[in-house]
Amino acid sequence: MSTFLIAHRRTRACSLYATGTSPACFQPPPHPKIGDAEKPPLPPKFTMSTPYPPRGFAPVPRDPSELKPVNGTSPPALTLADIPKPDTPLVRAALEFVTQELPPEILNHSQRAYCIGYALVKSQFPDWEANFDPEAFYLTTLFHDIGCTPKNLTATYLSFEYFGAIISRDWLLKAKAKQSLVDNVAEAIFRHTNFVGGRITTHGQVIQLATKLDILGWHSEWINPKTYQAIVEAHPRLGWSGCFGHVMDKEIEVKPWSHTTTFEGEGYADNIRKNPFAKPLEEKEKAHLKPTWNERPDFKIADMIQTD
Numbered sequence: 001m002s003t004f005l006i007a008h009r010r011t012r013a014c015s016l017y018a019t020g021t022s023p024a025c026f027q028p029p030p031h032p033k034i035g036d037a038e039k040p041p042l043p044p045k046f047t048m049s050t051p052y053p054p055r056g057f058a059p060v061p062r063d064p065s066e067l068k069p070v071n072g073t074s075p076p077a078l079t080l081a082d083i084p085k086p087d088t089p090l091v092r093a094a095l096e097f098v099t100q101e102l103p104p105e106i107l108n109h110s111q112r113a114y115c116i117g118y119a120l121v122k123s124q125f126p127d128w129e130a131n132f133d134p135e136a137f138y139l140t141t142l143f144h145d146i147g148c149t150p151k152n153l154t155a156t157y158l159s160f161e162y163f164g165a166i167i168s169r170d171w172l173l174k175a176k177a178k179q180s181l182v183d184n185v186a187e188a189i190f191r192h193t194n195f196v197g198g199r200i201t202t203h204g205q206v207i208q209l210a211t212k213l214d215i216l217g218w219h220s221e222w223i224n225p226k227t228y229q230a231i232v233e234a235h236p237r238l239g240w241s242g243c244f245g246h247v248m249d250k251e252i253e254v255k256p257w258s259h260t261t262t263f264e265g266e267g268y269a270d271n272i273r274k275n276p277f278a279k280p281l282e283e284k285e286k287a288h289l290k291p292t293w294n295e296r297p298d299f300k301i302a303d304m305i306q307t308d
Helices: 003-018 089-101 104-124 126-131 134-143 160-174 179-190 202-216 225-234 240-254 259-266 268-274 279-286
Strands: 059-061 199-201
Touching: 059 202, 089 104, 089 134, 089 160, 104 126, 104 134, 104 202, 104 225, 104 240, 126 202, 134 160, 134 179, 134 202, 160 179, 160 259, 179 199, 179 202, 199 202, 202 240, 202 268, 225 279, 240 259, 240 268, 240 279
Parallel strands: none
Antiparallel strands: 059 199
16 A cells, blocks of 8 residues: 555544544654663653652662662661651641541551651661652651542542542642652552562652551561561551451452452452461550451441442
């Protein structure tokens, strides 16, 4: 077929689409040339006068087996004084918001995730400290599971991680946070259960390590037991293993297409409930702090999504 005829048919198809009688004519944009003389443009609003990438964005391996914790299985014990939380106007406003939005079980997990992540950076990955932004990471942990609250889990067809990232991004933009911080938080939340190959941002890796340790006990040898015990005493688990296992079951039940289904073959929810690292602490807690999540109406998650 001649070049002229191909071009003629393409033009005709486009004109027909404009009248609604033919499929769209898609013309992909040209591929950017990447050579020594021409580099990809920086993201919008970032210029060469801005540190690039912003703090928290430096890429690290996604697969934890490729990481090299400096203290291996003998990390030093840290106290809560060694794990300071940022206290900025933005953090205070966010904390006030999520305290109203999150059930105490999810809020305490979010607080533990910050402390665990900070402890891992400080004791195992000190070379990440220069790229670590405590404010952005704290905001990430505070918002990271907001998509799986009983209210939000049934408010959308989206997987909970994605909806949570959208909620956090919208809130931070309305709070006039700087663009790099907003994207930092959203990127880490979008990917905090994205257990694939390749690379991930520093904050994305830290929140993956922190949440997997708190939820499943993975890589628990990278944190000193005394450090974790101090974190749990400050932010009790409140039966978190059973609570989050229940929430993940509901996520799959209500949204059988959700990202959480990628873990179904691994017995994800059952492994959460069995978490051997946290079980002794939860048993100890029960003596004076009985879990109540399974008795409260806010965890009677509806079977149908109410969006339309």
